[in-house]
Amino acid sequence: MPQKKEQSTKKKNWLYLNVTLRVFYSIFLIGVALLLFGGALAGGIGLGYFTFLIEQTQLPSKQEIKKDLGDVSETSQLVYSDESLIATIQSDLRRVQLSPEEISPLIKKAVVATEDEYFYEHHGVVPKAVIRALVSEVTGMGSSGGSTLTQQLVKQQILTSETTFKRKATEMLLAMEVEKNFSKEEIITMYLNVSPFGRNNRGQNIAGVQEAAIGIFGVNASEVNLAQAAFIAGLPQSPITYSPYLNTGEMKDSEYLVYGLQRKDFVLFSMFRNHDITQEEYEEALAYDLTADFLPTAKADTNNQGYLYYAVMDQASEIVAKQLAKSNNLSDENFLKEDIHQQYLDKAREKLAYGGYTVHTTIDPKIYEAMQATVTNYGYLLDNWAGAHIEVGNVLLENSTGKILGFVGGRNYNANQFNHAFSSKRQAGSAIKPVLVYGPAIDQGLIGTQTRVSDFPTSWGNGEDAGKPILNALNAGSKTFQTVRESIVRSDNIPANHIYQNTLSKMGSASSVYDQYLSKMNYPETPVWQYQSAPLGVAEISTLEQTNGFQALANNGTYLEGYLIESIIDSDGVVLYQHEANPVPVFSKAAASITVDLMRSVITDGFTTDFKSRVSNLNWQLGNADWVGKTGTTDENVDSWLVVSTPGITLGSWSGREDSKPSDASGGQRTANYMAQLVYAIYQANPDIIKTSDTFQLDPSVKSFNVSKFSGTKPGGTMTINNTTFTAPTETVTSYWAKNGPADISFKFGIGGTDANYNDYWKSVIPKPKVEEKKDDKKETEKKKDDVSDEKEKENNKEENKEETTEKKNE
Template identity: 65%
Template sequence: MSELEKKAKKFIKRLKRSSGWFYFNIVVRVLQSLLLVGVSLLVLGGSLGLGIGMGYFAYLVGDTKAPTKTELQQDLGDITETSKVVYADNSTIATIRADLMRTTVPADQISDLVKTAVVATEDEYFYEHKGIVPKAVLRALISEVTGIGSSGGSTLTQQLVKQQILTDETTFKRKANEMLLAMEVEKNYSKDEIVALYLNVSPFGRNNLGQNIAGVQEAAKGIFGVNASELNLPQAAFIAGLPQSPIVYSPYTNTGELKENFDAGLQRKDFVLFSMYRNHDISKKEYDEAVAYDLIADFKPKETANQESHEFLYDAVMNDAYKIVAKKLAQEDKVSDEDFAKEDVYQNYLYRAQSKIANSGYTIHSTVDKNIYQAMQDAVTNYGYMLDSDSSVEVGNILMENTTGKILGFVGGRNYEQSQYNHAFSSKRQAGSAIKPVLVYAPAIDQGLMGSESRVSDYPANWKAGEDKGKKIVNATNSGSSTFQTIRESLIHSNNIPAYHIYQKTLDEMGSTSAVYDNYLKKMNYPNLPSWEYESAPLGVPEVTTLEQTNGFQTLANGGVYQEGYLIESITDSQGNKYYQHEANPVRVYSKATASIMNDMMRSVVEEGVTTNFLSNVNNISWNLGNADWVGKTGTTDEYVDSWLVVSTPSITLSSWAGRDDSQPTDSNAGQRTAQYMAYLANAIYQVNPDVIGVDKEFKLDKSVKEYKVSDLTGAKPGGRMTVNNTTFNIPSNTTTSYWAKGGPAKVSFRFGIGGTDSNYVDYWKSAIPKAQTNTRRR
């Protein structure tokens, strides 16, 4: 073999060897390429999947608007929390009836042990994440797409959002919104605030009264009898474990008794402690000691819930609270007053108000003085029998502060157990003669139509219209005294014929049958009734409540300024923020002069004692109380069905209605019985609070009152001569002082008074002029 052939063979061998390596390299490179392609596809597929997932997430939350912090505060703070009603001194009247007991406390009043225990058990990565845990999100997405597995793993923040803002549905759309909102919560709240919110809203089973409880404070107090800030480690661990299954883990039954077996709750407590130990929140020693701790000894024994006697006070305050909150809710919804007045709309908001009040942790601050209220209840219990005739008589009373309209106390009835009908605020009865000061006398004086000593006819008269047309107008005891009385005398005797004439003259002068209501009573919120335009209106035909009567007299006692009577001073939330605050809205109804003249004349009503012996009864009971400057007016209706007495001092107005619920007659002594009862009621109030009556204060005539010397025969300017039936005589010069709000007495004339016929005036002139003072001449 030539040298050339040898070289050729070697080349071929090398070529064969290199080809195998070559193919090997090719294979390796192909595999590498395939691997790279595979990895690239996986990355691209993952990216595509992630993109699809993110797009799906964006689609699900696309219609969810990120809330502002203010909106979050409202939503997260919208919790079921126990509300209560309190007296003016903030002592509790009652907790408001609700299914869940809850008290919210600030974060710094919650033990750090509870916070740590909750985080360790519910969300160990709580202080690391921003509201959600990514792997949990991925797990939830896979579960939603494949239908395999669970979408659980909510963070503590998500649990808070789910409980307070979202529903319990299990769709991924809700889960996606939960995640979005959880991240928003984390942006706006500190971790400590989020834990505190969670602990304040979570349910904790039952307390030792058997009541359902929520919020860590109620749990601490209701299970261990300590505040949330005072819990020790095992107590904190037990409470932290309750929210997962509150009723199962609770140590109490629905009657407040300890369960026969509460191992489930104790085992849950041990799990919480282990979670804390695992997270290095507590040491091994602390863990062992807490596990060995005799927690059962700390459980409070069963107690019986106080059966609060809500009675008239609770009902009255709550009725007003419902109306106030219903109105505020409607205003928040921008509902017009016209729409709100519709019955279906009003009832809807009233229902919403009841739910909001019962579950919002409100404190309703009433105006009611605790001691005064109790004294009034004791008085009606001890002296209510004085009102009875042949049968039991009901009663309604109100004590109102004149300058503010605050209702300091009231009596709703004789016995709440027998009848829950509130005769102070709900009962509408004919006003009787007690309406005369505000309806008849004050408007006429305010219009300048008469002074205190002007004269008005009390001669027999007949009705001019209506069903009783042609029938006699009668006083309580007669058909007329056949004379012209002074305005003051007619009020003292509460005669109906003078009131009729004064009212008709006022309407005639004002030019409208509704003028008195429109210009006076409407301003004091008296009901708008057609009966105000009846001829019989001044006799008290319109039906009013005891509250409305009280407010009318309050207006006069307050210098002519109406302050609406009210029971609720404010409503505050659990943090002390004002949800509602009563705002005074004083309305001038009568001039200062008119009001002071009326009080001066109503003082005569009380002091003369013609229609009431209230003052003499008071003096017999308490001389000091009798020294108060009492003014007032009585009222009765036909057959003594209703008996009214309203009295005032410069400080307060105290009212009373008495009668039978079936509107059956009583007897002619009804007024005297009312006066006796009222004397004891006033004394009961005085004994517990001497200052409230204002015995050292006095009604005084306002400086704007005009004082005129008038003839005590005619009420007109004194002096002059008069000719009657061809007889001329000098009018006696005896004078008296008459008080006028505006205008003044006219010169004497034949028809010098209000009402009466020509023959009435002839009769009066003839009988009133002593023969010795006549100067007769024939024409």
Template identity: 45%
Template structure:
């Protein structure tokens, strides 16, 4: 209740103080109630009447046509805005969003999303009148008598907007409640027009006390002493002063009533729950003093009380910082949560038409990121993922039961695995590490590692086949070779042997053949860059000589799995994803994944040939016992599924990889130490092979259809896209003449991705190798070829050889 007015001198002093305070606060207009007018006229009539008056003034004063048109346009918007349905409107006003949740692909719950928002709703009797008085005095001093809007304030805002300013300003508490709960805060004439009509309607549907109580229950009030966001006056009272809202004193109520204008700035606590510095605390304390003055100015407190309260140090009442209880989550929760924040961020930016220029501003981007996270936590969103519940759980059980086979006494060996649908890029399951409780780093999605030789099919052999530089029976040089620095190119201690078939080079994963193949690729058009760039690999320098051995490229497991899925998917790249959809608590779709048009990275013929070669590599078991281990565990699974893949091992056995593809899915696997220290020589060939075989068996037990049992990759011998060439086994090229001599012998079929197929045999028939290497090679192929024959032949052209690059070297030898 208001007190009786003091004497005239006291009134004059107050008016002077009010002028000073108004200048400092730059907010409330002079107090004019307009009670009779607002109680007898509808909001629409009142606002339009005010607009017409201003319209006339603008014309008289020579205002612009644009201003007049803008005001008239706004008036028409108000007239055309329908009054909202009472039941629907009240439901929205009283709607406090439910808990957001994450779902598996089958709709089952992964987890509710933890929120740092503490919200407590209370009835009117549980809220101190001190808070209500403080809020009304500061935010809307005509609240008790207005009809939901103050026409003069609305007109002022519209003129400001027409003149290049903003439509904000002059909002009553009722309008603020409408904006928070129904319309949002987009700055448009239509939203403002709706806000006015809605606010007028709400004053008819609810009492003033009900509107005020709703406002106090839904509004944000900054942070509590645990660093948690708080909403509602009860949470604010408990989190800042340690008491109920009904027990707040006038100084405490004034502090809380001042928070909604800028909750985070005025809050006494930082995001970690610590008290802010004295300088930063001053913002909220100064705001409290403004509220106290408004209480005095509006006759809610006496001058004596005002002087007493404004001199009191409210910071003495702030609770001391405390720790918030933390709920532990796992790898899956965090991956999905982070991706959901990204998708909601994109949604908000698009919804608000934020320009690329604005997003270049770090503060703008940070604000939208924070808003996205807040929305995810607090708006009752449902995030549906691509994760197959049965498969994911089986993978977690497998790492718990068989992760021990990776341990070799060199320290904790961590795994990272991703199972991906080849045709859609959907992540069906993954393993982030041995145990989230002891190591939270996600080895499947975070932190790139050198892929070792597992990169060879993607960056060297795949492009070479695609460019028509080689076929399935091409011969490659494995004679000793050096980098341009003079360093030997080695393979597990071996410095080289002789010429060999592509099959042998791939099965054993020799490094020198991959080196020479990549050098040939580098000389063709743009080299491997278009291939790797299309698949999202980040490679800064394509001239690194050891790049085909894993030097200079560090993919994550999920990215590398996506690369292998591309090769298995007919050469078509589809980016991986883990979120299918995000909907709000009203069922509105915030995000819906739509499969993009696949990008053809490798030709279908290249895919067919490469997958055929990789199937042979798995069964050859030269670098991994995976296939025999799987045969022991589940012979049917081993024989009924077309397994294709490649291993990779970096120097000193720092990283071991096994990439497996079937016609339907790709399973990527990495293992190693977080500190990049060495493992034993059994890490890949034995340990990771056994672990991966058990993982595959567990996945199959959970979903027998996932690996595509009974399905086959395309057969290069029947694929119409593949060219079949009859070539000499010794040269990998068609029979022909070299230096006048017929070159004949055993022939085989070589599969090529280009229409021309294999070339005719030339003296330098292989990929790579020196002149001396060819002299030696021909001595085995055609002993009758004399030294003079070979001498003259070395001056001829080569179909596939390449010289060493002078580019920089990054050492990485691998299997």
């Protein structure tokens, strides 16, 4: 019985085990089926998504790919507006193209073993590596590697390092296209010719194995030994980190030099693992003292380029970078990210340097040379009495086109490479008032040229200076109501503040003036425009930005962005870029012409600048051109501005110390003296552009009104003050308005000011007793008294004479 029971138990256990195994087997089969189905589904979805990502990608031709990958290199150049040569474009990368036979097989083996061990087997993409990279991207786990040498070549030369699925899909598609059109030997040669390899012993950036071999070891790429080949092959992964040299050409300290040497050891191990070298060769190369082969520091080649070359290259590079980003369907937001933006700029510079392009500029060679000669010969006029060195930036714009005809980047490029025409940002000072204060207020129909504005002492109403007095350049207020024309001529801050605050209030927003006017002229977006102190010019802008705002006023209120690049054309005549005018109406023609008329008074009256008289002393005809403009000075005379226009051109000038320390109150006079010399030099170089025979005219839409000289309102009317009723003065003047017009007379007829201020102003015209007549009556009374005294004296004298005669007779 026990034995039968034991057998029965064994059968049951076997049955349970058998059932369990069958269940697990079934589950396994179901799992495999689901896995296969899921894999197929995922693959289908992945393939569909891949197709979606690349459906709009235009495949380039073999010739285009070849050119993009750097196999074709042509010299590019920059030219003036008359097609004469500015300079041949220099690349900051040192690079020499080699044929496959000129590159050591050791370098090729080292690169393949380290970067792409399946290079000679795949067709541009390794699927499992792509899946591994995709999983890593999604999960954040594992290595994100997966790019073949071909993909790396495409990414370096055609795309960017931006990490998006679309860019990766495009990279894979182009890599497969490269593999279809080029042999493996051609691909690895292109890769080695264009890849970055850090710095050489002169501190220069280098690309390509030839520059790496020559610049690090002093040998050709065909002559390197195994250790040298491994070191070079390891550089492209992180060129600056692994490079043995600093940007000065000096050797790195040992603690940083070790990174490149460790990378070299890893490359050697990869070659040994890949059976490219024997164990004996591997151990011998590991023991080799590579540091003894590093070249000593050498002096870099001198660069004789100046402000013009780099200004043109900066703008041209930005243009090409935007085009490259657009071709990759990159959003503006992503393009502006610092790292991505820099990658595109680097690619743009390389494309410009080696693409055989001609960059056509707007610069007039005669004008540009005349401006450089002026700053060289007369820049000293800007230096102050204490001997402080004053820097300067100037921009000359053609009003009708926005062309930058010439500029001054600074006093001496060799001494200071900072471009004060385009790059320097300084407080705008009172020179901002025409575009920020007067132009908008006139355009809104809030003021006319004879509108009265309070210049009574007042204080800041908010901010850290709340309660402190607002100061004019010469006083704390003239205790009267100035006309709009007087306030801009004198450049007083109190009236400008009242006008600006009134404009913001009427327009209904603290940012309204910036939004409707300054933003259209590419002034920088900053909260400063909302500050109460904005009319004093506290916002920081460049000389170009300041000058460009005046160009809009001189061009009937239409802004044309100042530009340097007219076109970029390749060696086959194909236009890569052509400037297209984009006129932006900012001010009405009426408002612009009225503001210009006000600025004529600034220059003609000479209250803040003697620019016109100084120009007239140099050339009478030039001095009689229709000059308009505005001055500007910041606190403690740190910055001095003068922007002037004629119907033909607008010329802006900033000057100040590089360290932003205070100067003296004579900076405006020195600026006027220097600018007179600059204008005269420009006139001698090209007299036609200034248009000395033309004059600014008020637009036909301008409204003219006869207004009370006293109040700026409609003439006539009576006013009662302190129970005294009298008639307002009847003298009238002409006031220009862009729209609307003067109001009727009222107690508070102007802009700004308190009731007490108006009361004082009205009292100034109340008839007063004739004080002088009283003085005359007093004099008449005194005269009569004197006459009476004289008569009495005569009578006394007669009596004395009579007595004397009697005495004589008695004798």
